[in-house]
Amino acid sequence: xxxxxxxxxxxxxxxxxxxxxxxxxxxxxxxxxxxxxxxxxxxxxxxxxxxxxxxxxxxxxxxxxxxxxxxxxxxxxxxxxxxxxxxxxxxxxxxxxxxxxxxxxxxxxxxxxxxxxxxxxxxxxxxxxxxxxxxxxxxxxxxxxxxxxxxxxxxxxxxxxxxxxxxxxxxxxxxxxxxxxxxxxxxxxxxxxxxxxxxxxxxxxxxxxxxxxxxxxxxxxxxxxxxxxxxxxxxxxxxxxxxxxxxxxxxxxxxxxxxxxxxxxxxxxxxxxxxxxxxxx
Amino acid sequence: xxxxxxxxxxxxxxxxxxxxxxxxxxxxxxxxxxxxxxxxxxxxxxxxxxxxxxxxxxxxxxxxxxxxxxxxxxxxxxxxxxxxxxxxxxxxxxxxxxxxxxxxxxxxxxxxxxxxxxxxxxxxxxxxxxxxxxxxxxxxxxxxxxxxxxxxxxxxxxxxxxxxxxxxxxxxxxxxxxxxxxxxxxxxxxxxxxxxxxxxxxxxxxxxxxxxxxxxxxxxxxxxxxxxxxxxxxxxxxxxxxxxxxxxxxxxxxxxxxxxxxxxxxxxxxxxxxxxxxxxx
Numbered sequence: 001x002x003x004x005x006x007x008x009x010x011x012x013x014x015x016x017x018x019x020x021x022x023x024x025x026x027x028x029x030x031x032x033x034x035x036x037x038x039x040x041x042x043x044x045x046x047x048x049x050x051x052x053x054x055x056x057x058x059x060x061x062x063x064x065x066x067x068x069x070x071x072x073x074x075x076x077x078x079x080x081x082x083x084x085x086x087x088x089x090x091x092x093x094x095x096x097x098x099x100x101x102x103x104x105x106x107x108x109x110x111x112x113x114x115x116x117x118x119x120x121x122x123x124x125x126x127x128x129x130x131x132x133x134x135x136x137x138x139x140x141x142x143x144x145x146x147x148x149x150x151x152x153x154x155x156x157x158x159x160x161x162x163x164x165x166x167x168x169x170x171x172x173x174x175x176x177x178x179x180x181x182x183x184x185x186x187x188x189x190x191x192x193x194x195x196x197x198x199x200x201x202x203x204x205x206x207x208x209x210x211x212x213x214x215x216x217x218x219x220x221x222x223x224x225x226x227x228x229x230x231x232x233x234x235x236x237x238x239x240x241x242x243x244x245x246x247x248x249x250x251x252x253x254x255x256x257x258x259x260x261x262x263x264x265x266x267x268x269x270x271x272x273x274x275x276x277x278x279x280x281x
Numbered sequence: 282x283x284x285x286x287x288x289x290x291x292x293x294x295x296x297x298x299x300x301x302x303x304x305x306x307x308x309x310x311x312x313x314x315x316x317x318x319x320x321x322x323x324x325x326x327x328x329x330x331x332x333x334x335x336x337x338x339x340x341x342x343x344x345x346x347x348x349x350x351x352x353x354x355x356x357x358x359x360x361x362x363x364x365x366x367x368x369x370x371x372x373x374x375x376x377x378x379x380x381x382x383x384x385x386x387x388x389x390x391x392x393x394x395x396x397x398x399x400x401x402x403x404x405x406x407x408x409x410x411x412x413x414x415x416x417x418x419x420x421x422x423x424x425x426x427x428x429x430x431x432x433x434x435x436x437x438x439x440x441x442x443x444x445x446x447x448x449x450x451x452x453x454x455x456x457x458x459x460x461x462x463x464x465x466x467x468x469x470x471x472x473x474x475x476x477x478x479x480x481x482x483x484x485x486x487x488x489x490x491x492x493x494x495x496x497x498x499x500x501x502x503x504x505x506x507x508x509x510x511x512x513x514x515x516x517x518x519x520x521x522x523x524x525x526x527x528x529x530x531x532x533x534x535x536x537x538x539x540x541x542x543x544x545x546x547x548x549x550x551x552x553x554x555x556x557x558x559x560x561x562x
Contacts, residue, residue, distance in 0.1 A: 002377070004297045013294035014302060016285045016390060021295060021369075024305030024430035055432065056439055086377070088302075096283070096367070096394060098431055098438040098462055109297060113377060137418035138454060141436055149305035149430030150379055151336065155422055157379040158337055173419060181379055 002086075005072040005110045018107055020090030023098065024149035026106075027051050028088045029206075031069070032243050033115075034277065036080035038069060040243060043206035048089060051145040052106070057091045061105045065089075072110040082115035084244060088148070118245055123268070123279030126251030126258070127166035129240070131229065132156040132181065135173045136201040144204035157181045166248065167240050169229075172201050177227045180240045183248075184208035188237035188263040192221035207241040207276070214270045220263060237261040246271055246278030283367075286353040286391045299388055301371030304379065305430035307387075308332050309369045310487075312350070313524050314396075315558065317361035319350060321524060324487035329370060332426040333387070338372045342386045346370075353391040363396035365525060369429070399526055404549070404560030407532030407539070408447035410521070412510065413437040413462065416454045417482040425485035438462045447529065448521050450510075453482050458508045461521045464529075465489035469518035469544040473502035488522040488557070495551045501544060518542040527552055527559030 004011050019025035029044040045065060052059050069087060073079045088109040094101040134156040156168050167180045177196050179185055184205040186195045193215055198204050212222045232238065238250035238258055249264045251257065272281065285292050300306035310325040326346060333340045350368060354360045369390040375382040415437040437449050448461045458477050460466055465486040467476045474496055479485050493503045513519065519531035519539055530545045532538065553562065 002298070012297060014297050016293060016295050016392070017283070018302070021299070021302040021429070022309075023435060024428075024432060025435055028303075055436060084377075096365075098434045100435065100439060111297070134422060135420075137420040139416075139418040139433065141415060142432060147305075147430075147432060148302070149428075149432060151305060151423060151428060151430060152420065153379045154304060154306055154381065155336060158381060 002111045002113045003072070003076045005068070005075060005112075006108060008068065008071050010075065011109070014107070014109060015093055017093045018090050019092060019094060019100075020088065020107065020148055024147065025100075026057070026088060026090030026148045027146055028086055028148060029146060030243060031085045031087060033073065033078065033081070033083045033085055035082065036073075037275070038066070038085075039276065040206050040210055041066060043209055044087070044243070047146065047204065047206060048087070052089065054145065055142070056100060057089065057106050058104060062089065062108070065108065068108055069110055072112055076112040078112050084113040084115055086111040086113065090148070118279065120280045122166060122245075122248050126249035126261075127240070128164055128252045129167045129169055129180070129250050130160060130165050131254060132159055132168040132170050134159065134170065136170050136178050138172060138200040140200050143200050143202060144198050146203050153181045169253070171229050175229050177229055177232075178202040179205075183240035183242045183245070185238070185240050186211065187227070187231065187235035188261075189235055192223065193263065194223040194225060194227060196227050197224050205242055207243045207246065210274070210276070211241055211247070211267060211271070214274055215267060218266075218270055220266070232256060237264050239264045239267075244278075246276050283392045283394045284353070284357045286349070286356060286393075287389060289349065289352050291356065292390070295388070295390060296374055298374045299371050300373060300375060300381075301369065301388065301429055305428065306381075307338070307369060307371030307429045308427055309367055309429060310427060311524060312366045312368060314354065314359065314362070314364045314366055316363065318556070319347070319366075320557065321487045321491055322347060324490055325368070325524070328427065328485065328487060329368070333370060335426065336423070337381060338370065338387050339385060343370065343389070346389065349389055350391055353393055357393040359393055365394040365396055367392040367394065371429070399560065401561045403447060403526075403529050407530035407542075408521070409445055409533040410448045410450055410461070410531050411441060411446050412535060413440055413449040413451050415440065415451065417451050417459050419453060419481040421481050424481050424483060425479050427484050434462045450534070452510050456510050458510055458513075459483040460486075464521035464523045464526070466519070466521050467492065468508070468512065468516035469542075470516055473504065474544065475504040475506060475508060477508050478505050486523055488524045488527065491555070491557070492522055492528070492548060492552070495555055496548060499547075499551055501547070513537060518545050520545045520548075525559075527557050
C-alpha cells in the first residue's frame with residue numbers, strides 16, 4: 001500500500017473541497033528514487049513549477065517541495081531504498097466556481113510507492129506496442145504539462161487487455177505522433193534521433209528531456225519536430241521512455257518489426273553513465 | 282460551508298487514492314433544489330449515467346443516486362429548502378496506473394450548498410458577456426460530458442476580473458461557438474433558435490436540453506448546429522442558460538448590443554410554467 005503525506009504529516013484522505021478533485025485543477029510528477037537518490041529532481045521540479053506558472057497556480061508556497069519529498073521518504077522508511085514517488089500539487093481549496101480564488105495556497109500531496117522492477121526482457125528483447133484509437137486533443141495552453149486530468153490516457157489505456165502489448169502510442173487528430181499513454185517516444189533514422197515536438201498536446205517528460213540532453217552531448221543529433229504516424233515505417237529504431245522505466249526498445253509496432261538498435265543501445269549505456277540504471281546493462 | 286456526504290454518511294475528505302483526484306477520472310452534476318424539489322433530476326441522471334457508460338465507469342452500483350441525494354438533503358436540513366447540490370461520481374479507487382481496474386465500484390460524493398439567488402437585474406436588464414481567448418480543444422470521445430477536468434474553463438474564467446462581465450463565451454479552435462464557461466448558449470434569428478451542436482467539445486447542459494424540448498413543444502424551431510462566432514453579429518437575441526440560473530438574456534457581447542427579446546422572454550415564461558422559477562416573472 002502506498003503511504004501519503006501532506007505538510008510533513010501522514011494522510012489517507014484529502015479535503016473534498018480541494019480543486020484537484022473538484023475540477024482536476026492540478027499537476028503531478030512521478031519521481032523515481034534509486035538507492036535513496038531522488039532521480040532527475042531538478043527536471044521534475046522545473047516542469048512542475050513552470051506548469052504551475054502557466055496555469056496560475058501560486059508558486060511562492062512551493063519552495064520546499066524537495067524537503068517535503070525528503071521527509072516523506074524518511075517517514076515511510078524508504079529514504080535509502082528504491083521506490084517510486086508521486087508529487088501532486090493542486091491549486092488548493094476554494095469555494096464553488098471555476099474562477100480561482102485570488103489568494104489560493106496550493107496543496108501538496110506526496111505518495112510513496114513500492115518499486116516494482118520491470119522484467120529484464122522488456123529491455124533486452126524490447127516491447128510490443130500498438131497505435132491507440134483514442135486521439136489526443138489539441139490544447140496549446142496546457143501542452144507539455146502533466147495535468148491531473150488524464151481521461152484521454154485512461155481511454156487509450158482501456159483499449160487493450162493483451163499483456164504482451166506494453167504500451168500504446170497516441171496520435172493527435174492530424175495523425176501525428178504525440179507520445180505513449182505513459183511514455184514519450186523517440187525514433188532513429190540515418191539522420192539521428194527524432195521525437196515529437198509536443199506544442200499542442202502531450203506531456204514533455206523529464207526522461208525525454210534528459211535523453212535529448214545526453215544524446216546531444218554525445219554527438220547524436222536530435223530533431224524535435226512534427227512526426228506523422230506514417231514515418232514509423234521508415235524509422236530504423238523506436239523506443240519509449242519515462243522516468244521510471246528509463247528506455248524500453250520497441251521490437252514491434254503493429255506489422256512493423258525493429259531489429260538491431262545501435263543508437264538505442266548506446267543511449268541505454270549513456271543513461272547508465274548518467275545514473276539512470278533501469279534494466280540489465 | 283457546504284456539507285458533503287458519501288454512502289449516506291457525512292464526510293469532509295475523500296480517500297487520496299480516488300481516481301477522481303489522481304486522474305480527473307470522474308464526472309459531476311450540479312443540481313438545483315427549489316422548495317424541496319430536485320429539479321430536472323431525470324435529465325441529470327440520464328447525462329451522468331450515459332457519460333459513465335461512454336468512459337466505462339461501472340453503472341450497476343449507481344441505481345440509488347436519487348436516494349443518496351435525498352438522504353443528503355434530509356441530513357443537511359435542506360430537504361424542503363432552496364439549495365444547490367453537486368453530485369460527483371468518480372471511477373473509484375485503484376492502484377497506480379491509467380488502466381482502470383477490472384472491477385472498480387465508483388465513488389459517489391454529494392455536496393449540499395446554500396442557494397444564493399442571482400440579482401434580478403441579470404434577468405431583467407440582461408448580462409454583459411465576453412468572448413474568451415482560451416479555445417476549447419476538440420475531443421469527440423468526451424464531448425457533451427461534464428467531466429471533473431475543467432482546466433479549460435478555469436483558464437477561460439481567469440481571463441477577466443470585471444464584475445460587470447457575467448459570463449465568457451468559449452470558441453473551439455475553428456472559431457465556432459461552443460458554450461459559456463458555466464453555461465450553454467442560444468441565439469435567435471428570424472428562423473427561430475439555434476444552439477451549438479457540441480459534437481467535439483462542450484457540456485450538453487440539462488437546462489439546454491430542457492429548453493430545446495419546451496421550445497419545440499411550443500412551436501419555436503431549434504436548430505442544433507455548427508455556429509461560427511461571426512454569426513453573433515446577425516443574431517437578434519442571445520441568451521445563456523444553466524440548471525442554476527435558468528435563462529440570462531445577453532444585453533451586450535463586446536460591441537454588439539441586444540435590444541428587444543421576444544423569444545427569450547417567451548422562453549423564460551415557458552420555463553416558469555415548467556417549474557424552473559429563476560429571476561422575476
